[in-house]
Amino acid sequence: MRKDIFYFGVTIAFIAIISSGFKAFKEESVTGFHIDDSEVFEYRVPSKDESVKLNFSIPYTGNTFIGFTQALGVKESAGIYTLVNPYGYMGKYQFGRSTLRHIGVYNFKNFLNNPNLQEDAFYALLCINKWELRKEIKNYSGRIINGIKITESGLLAAAHLAGASSVKAYLRSNGKNGFRDGFGTSLRSYIKRFNGYDTSNVISNRFAKVTTN
Secondary structure, eight states: OHHHHHHHHHHHHHHHHHHHTOOOOOOOOOOOSOOOTTOOOOOOOOOHHHHHHOOSOOOOOTTSHHHHHHHHHHHHHTTOTTOBOTTSOBTTTTBOHHHHHHTTOOOHHHHHTOHHHHHHHHHHHHHHHHHHTHHHHHHHTTOEETTEEOOHHHHHHHHHHHOHHHHHHHHHTTTOSOOBOTTOOBHHHHHHHTTTOOOTTOOOOTTOOOSOO
């Protein structure tokens, strides 16, 4: 009888140990690339051996205009030209369809498969937003609002996220009237994150359009 109890106990313990090795699988999905002001970024620096394996080099673009476009593209879509998010925004810079029509793009399939067109569209929108915010850029650049220095590049990035009218409301309310997109990303975070890039080559143009589709 004691042997039966012993073997029964060992069997139960063995089953418990094996079962503990399996955990319920929970499926998770990424809903977007925007996060809020408390976002934390982790960087992994490759070892010497890993660096040798790379067959390309990533140029340091710093605070140049190219650096600005690449940083904003990575923030918007991880730099993926063919991405369409759950809200229907598309491309590297996550354009809405109404905005694309406004700058002369009507073939959305072609837009998604044409990186050059996407870069042209982004520049055209920057030109329009710079015209829309020309007074704000002149009057607010260098000021500190909500602990953040206002710069032209920060305002242009914020306008890309929320629209020029939202940027104007934010500035005129001294930072009280904020904005968050569907993923919780704030206008303030874009002003901060894209502060200090050189966007001097962006020409203020109310009627900017892309030249080819």
